[in-house]
Amino acid sequence: MRNKLFFLTSVSLKRKIKTKWFVLANILLCLGIVGIFNINSIIKFFGGDFDEPLKIYVMDETGEAYDILKEQIYTVDKGYYGEDSKNYEVLPYTEQGEIKEFIEGESKKYAFIIRNDENKILDVTLMSDGFIDTIDYQLLSTAVNNTKTIIATSKVDVSMEDVEKIVGPVSITREILDETKKTEDENMEMVMKTVFPMIILPFFMLTIFLVQMIGAEVNDEKTTRGMEIIISNVSAKTHFASKILSGNIFVLLQGGLLIVYFLLGLVVKNVLSSNHLFTGLDTMIGGTVSKVFESSLASQLTYVIPLSLLLMIITFVAYSLLAGVLASITTNTEDFQQLQTPIMIILLVGYYLAIMASTFKGALFIRILSYVPLISAILSPSLFVVGQIGILDVLLSIGIAILFDYLLIHFGLKIYKVGILNYSSEGLWKKMFKALKQKS
Amino acid sequence: MLKVEHVTKYYGEFKAVDDLSFTVKEGEIFGLLGVNGAGKTTTFRMIMGLLEPTEGKITLDNKKIDYSVTDKIGFLTEERSLLTKLTVYDQCVFYGTLKGMSKKQIEERLDTLLEKFSITEYKHKKIKELSKGNQQKIQFITAILNEPKLLILDEPFSGLDPFNIELFKKEILDLSKKGSMIIFSSHRMEHVELFCKKIVVLLHGKSVLAGDLKDIKEEYQKKNILIQGDFSLDEIKKVKGVINVTQGQDYIVKIENGDVVPEVFKKLRDANITKFVVEEASLNEIFIEKVGEAYEK
Numbered sequence: 001m002r003n004k005l006f007f008l009t010s011v012s013l014k015r016k017i018k019t020k021w022f023v024l025a026n027i028l029l030c031l032g033i034v035g036i037f038n039i040n041s042i043i044k045f046f047g048g049d050f051d052e053p054l055k056i057y058v059m060d061e062t063g064e065a066y067d068i069l070k071e072q073i074y075t076v077d078k079g080y081y082g083e084d085s086k087n088y089e090v091l092p093y094t095e096q097g098e099i100k101e102f103i104e105g106e107s108k109k110y111a112f113i114i115r116n117d118e119n120k121i122l123d124v125t126l127m128s129d130g131f132i133d134t135i136d137y138q139l140l141s142t143a144v145n146n147t148k149t150i151i152a153t154s155k156v157d158v159s160m161e162d163v164e165k166i167v168g169p170v171s172i173t174r175e176i177l178d179e180t181k182k183t184e185d186e187n188m189e190m191v192m193k194t195v196f197p198m199i200i201l202p203f204f205m206l207t208i209f210l211v212q213m214i215g216a217e218v219n220d221e222k223t224t225r226g227m228e229i230i231i232s233n234v235s236a237k238t239h240f241a242s243k244i245l246s247g248n249i250f251v252l253l254q255g256g257l258l259i260v261y262f263l264l265g266l267v268v269k270n271v272l273s274s275n276h277l278f279t280g281l282d283t284m285i286g287g288t289v290s291k292v293f294e295s296s297l298a299s300q301l302t303y304v305i306p307l308s309l310l311l312m313i314i315t316f317v318a319y320s321l322l323a324g325v326l327a328s329i330t331t332n333t334e335d336f337q338q339l340q341t342p343i344m345i346i347l348l349v350g351y352y353l354a355i356m357a358s359t360f361k362g363a364l365f366i367r368i369l370s371y372v373p374l375i376s377a378i379l380s381p382s383l384f385v386v387g388q389i390g391i392l393d394v395l396l397s398i399g400i401a402i403l404f405d406y407l408l409i410h411f412g413l414k415i416y417k418v419g420i421l422n423y424s425s426e427g428l429w430k431k432m433f434k435a436l437k438q439k440s
Numbered sequence: 441m442l443k444v445e446h447v448t449k450y451y452g453e454f455k456a457v458d459d460l461s462f463t464v465k466e467g468e469i470f471g472l473l474g475v476n477g478a479g480k481t482t483t484f485r486m487i488m489g490l491l492e493p494t495e496g497k498i499t500l501d502n503k504k505i506d507y508s509v510t511d512k513i514g515f516l517t518e519e520r521s522l523l524t525k526l527t528v529y530d531q532c533v534f535y536g537t538l539k540g541m542s543k544k545q546i547e548e549r550l551d552t553l554l555e556k557f558s559i560t561e562y563k564h565k566k567i568k569e570l571s572k573g574n575q576q577k578i579q580f581i582t583a584i585l586n587e588p589k590l591l592i593l594d595e596p597f598s599g600l601d602p603f604n605i606e607l608f609k610k611e612i613l614d615l616s617k618k619g620s621m622i623i624f625s626s627h628r629m630e631h632v633e634l635f636c637k638k639i640v641v642l643l644h645g646k647s648v649l650a651g652d653l654k655d656i657k658e659e660y661q662k663k664n665i666l667i668q669g670d671f672s673l674d675e676i677k678k679v680k681g682v683i684n685v686t687q688g689q690d691y692i693v694k695i696e697n698g699d700v701v702p703e704v705f706k707k708l709r710d711a712n713i714t715k716f717v718v719e720e721a722s723l724n725e726i727f728i729e730k731v732g733e734a735y736e737k
Contacts (some may be wrong), residue, residue, distance in 0.1 A: 007537050015525075225521040229582070232488040233510050233538035395640075421490055434452075 004234045005242050006070050012246035016213055017253075026254075030261045037265030041272040053086055054136065057102070057111045059093040065114045065122060066092055070144035081137060088139075103127050112144075115315055121155070122148045136365070165316035200205055200378050202258050204351055206251040211323040211343055214247045215336045218327035218420070225422050236417040240324055247320040300391075307394050308381040314401040315377035319343065321408040322374075328419030328433060335425070350375035354382040362388065371397050414438055441465050442487070442590055442621050447496035449645075452477060455639035458484045458646040459496070462638070464590075464621040469612070471632040471653075472625045475731060476579060480625050481518065483642075486591050487623070488515055500590060511540040514588030516579055518595045518625075524568035528554075528578055532585060539586040547585035548586065553581045557607055570600040580608060584615060591615060591622045597631060604696075611636070629724040634657050641730055648728045657720045660729075664722075665693040665704055675707045 035042060044051065052319050060066040071092040093111065095102055099380050111130045114121060115125035124144050126132070132140075150408045210267050229254060231241060288385055330336040353366050353375065368390060370379040376397040381435065383389040418435035422428070441466040449457040457479040464470040484573065485491040487498055489505045500509055503673050522531055538544035554560045557577045561572055567578060576599045584591065593612070597605050600661055612635065626632055632639065641649035649656065662683070666674075668690050668726070676693060677685055681700030686692045693704060701718050708716065 004538060011534055017465045220523065220525070224523055224714075225517050225519045228485075228488070228490060228517050229515060229535055231539065232490055232513070232515055233507070233535075235507060267585075415450045421485075 005238050005245070008230075008234065008239060008242035009245045009249070012217060013249060015217070015365050016246070016250050026257060028260065030264065033258070033261040034268055036267040037262075037269050038272060049277070052108055053089040055109045055110065056088055057093040057099070058141070059113045060109065061097055061113070061115045062122065062151075065147055068149045069112065069114070069143060070148045070383055072150075073140065075273065076139045076143045076146075078177060080135075082238070099127065103129055105129055112138075112140075120148075120440060121152050131354060147218075154339060171433060173334045190320065200351065200354060200382070202255065203378060204347060207316065207319050207347055208256075208329070210247050210251045210320050211340060213250060214243050214320050215327040216321040216333070217243060218324060219330065219333050219336050222420055222423075223332060231420060236420060239414050239420070240288075240413055243324050244320045245343060248316050250311070251316055278382045302380070303391070304384065304394075306378075307391075307398065311380060311394070311398050311401060312377045314398065315374060318373055318401065319410060320414050323406065325408070325412040325415050325419070327423070328416045329428060331423055331425050346374050347378075350378035357383050357388060358386055371400050373401045374403055411436055441501060442623070443497075443499045443502075444483070444487070445497050447483070447486060447493045447498060447500075449479075449486060449491065450494045456645050457486070457550065457642075458644070460640070460645070460647055461496075462650065463641050464638075465622060466589075466619045466621055467616050468637060469616050469622040469635045471636035473624055473632060473639060473727065474625075477644075478642040479645035482526075484515070484594055484623070484625075487590075487592060488513065494584065511586065512589040514583040514586060514591040516583040516591075516593045516596055518598070520575055520577055520579060522567045522575060522580035522582070524575075525566065527564050527566050528559075528570075529563050531578065532582055532594060535582045536585045541586055541590070549585055549587075553585070556611065556640055557581065557604075563590055573601060573604060577604065580611075584611065584638075586614070587618070587658055588620060591620050593622065593624045596624070596627055597628060599625060605631075629722060629727060633723045635708065641727060643710070643731050649726070653723070656726065657723075660726050662721045662725070662729075663698060663701070664719050665695060665701065666717040666719060667692040667693060667708070667716060669708075669711060669713035671708050671711035671713065671720055676704060679707060681705045683730075 058066050058069060073088050073090050077085050080086055091207050093099055102110050106129055110126060113125040115123040147164060153160060221230060326339045327336050330339060352368060357366055367374055367389060370383050380394050380397040384394050414435045415432050418431060422431060444460060447457055472480050472483060486493050489513060498505055502508055508717045528668050532550045533546050554563055559574055560579055562574060567575060579594060596608055612622060624635055638651055639653055640647050676682060681696040683694040683696060
């Protein structure tokens with residue numbers, strides 16, 4: 001019977017994997033993920049106005065501001081966008097005509113007119129054809145203020161060191177009395193709040209794959225009456241086990257492929273930007289990965305990742321058991337599609353609560369729900385990462401999820417045995433309750 | 441030998457099969473007949489081990505039918521039981537492996553059977569792309585792939601043309617000669633008459649007629665006389681013991697028993713007769729008489 005279990009499992013897997021749709025879907029997934037990671041490079045590849053540096057023409061009537069401003073603009077640009085950045089090109093205005101006419105109609109040209117001012121030291125006009133991007137304005141404004149400080153410093157005969165002492169920010173030493181909490185972890189909550197929903201998205205997607213795969217297979221075998229031939233040769237228990245096994249192997253395989261596409265995306269980005277795998281990442285996910293590695297969470301990852309994966313696998317099993325049982329009692333594909341809706345709602349509740357966990361910090365309701373099977377795989381690690389529950393709570397969620405799987409196997413199998421050979425929806429619930437009362 | 445002994449099956453309060461007993465010996469072809477809801481499919485399912493009888497027992501060679509003996513059984517369901525997205529080859533490998541056959545055994549047997557049924561070109565075609573008749577052939581092939589010791593055929597000829605029915609018949613008779621026990625259900629009584637030595641007729645789950653087909657026909661007194669020629673129909677109708685006369689290709693004179701034949705013949709002595717044949721009542725007539733309604737699936 002064990003050989004037949006492996007045979008049925010392999011047949012189910014082949015039926016899912018050896019299809020052109022599986023290959024096509026994975027090609028699209030791979031391209032999509034690699035594309036998202038390299039969206040900047042893709043956009044840059046096709047070119048556009050953003051590729052040209054913004055030309056800043058300076059009409060300097062003071063005779064001393066141009067060189068300082070030029071250096072400050074380049075410094076600020078590199079400070080914000082990185083060492084290789086060349087977003088601005090600063091040039092002196094040497095044309096004969098009016099500067100207004102020179103700038104007019106040119107979206108990539110700005111002009112600074114700098115004059116002496118008795119009260120404010122410098123009088124600066126920034127001229128552009130249209131609106132100025134907020135970040136550009138902030139950077140140029142910083143560069144102008146720095147220029148003013150340098151010129152002013154030279155005029156009042158105060159050293160730069162003294163100026164820095166005066167204008168430099170006060171360094172605040174943080175002291176947190178709870179020894180388990182570190183200051184560098186403070187922003188993790190905010191990071192995880194925005195990024196965690198994206199990280200758990202694959203789990204969401206894989207669960208949908210799993211439910212649909214098992215439901216479609218059981219339904220197909222049942223509606224074609226192939227089930228009668230199969231069940232006359234292998235027990236319902238073996239058949240059920242083969243569906244659960246193949247479904248879970250499939251999602252783990254698909255999950256593994258998603259990780260490969262993720263890594264491939266990183267490698268391609270690394271190659272394109274010639275940066276270190278993580279330091280070069282300026283996307284939200286990349287930034288989060290970097291921050292996670294810098295925080296104390298990194299030391300906890302050695303057990304957080306395995307425990308989260310374990311909880312996810314146990315939850316995959318629970319969803320597959322539920323999908324198998326529900327598919328067995330339906331008599332056609334449409335019925336199963338309708339029964340999928342509550343499963344999707346359960347998934348969405350978990351997803352929504354994971355997002356809301358940071359907003360409702362310390363909410364008892366969310367904490368209790370983090371122990372509830374089917375939801376816990378999403379909610380429990382989310383709450384742990386943002387520090388709202390401890391490792392013991394995660395372990396408790398795992399224990400409850402295992403118990404839930406056991407109960408689903410114990411009672412679900414009784415329903416499955418009756419359901420797969422039942423072709424009538426008449427008195428369905430009565431039949432199922434009767435099945436539950438039967439001895440295993 | 442297959443033994444069905446005092447088997448009763450309840451679905452809740454509903455009695456689907458009521459104290460049914462019969463045996464099928466090696467090489468025998470057995471007919472299980474009945475109208476819709478008579479309990480045939482339930483009986484087949486119980487034999488296959490898909491359902492547990494509420495009472496009674498079913499044994500194959502004195503062993504309860506469980507997964508240790510199902511490799512020796514072939515089952516053709518009334519509805520298509522093929523996974524239509526698979527190819528013919530994959531389907532046969534799938535069901536064959538479940539019957540405990542090796543891939544090599546399946547391939548050899550499959551090639552032989554595809555050849556016999558003249559459908560070798562469909563080996564790697566998807567089942568859903570085949571015609572209904574060819575799908576039925578594949579379903580039959582999957583049922584006999586393992587050369588079963590016990591073969592259960594629920595309406596095997598559905599969707600088949602006369603030529604293919606002959607192919608099926610030949611294969612069924614070959615299996616019977618090799619010693620397979622065959623249980624057969626069909627709504628075509630001429631098929632049952634051709635194949636089956638023994639029958640059981642079910643009505644509301646209960647056996648209303650059982651035994652050797654020859655004996656049943658002999659016990660059933662009513663006969664038919666087939667006549668062709670010019671004669672007075674009214675004269676024949678007046679003969680005592682004539683139930684009715686219907687006209688088709690021949691005149692069919694239904695009579696109460698064999699004693700009526702000489703009386704009918706006397707009336708035709710001076711007529712111009714080209715055909716006079718006395719035949720036993722058909723199984724269909726016996727069935728209708730016993731079951732009390734037309735056999736319609």
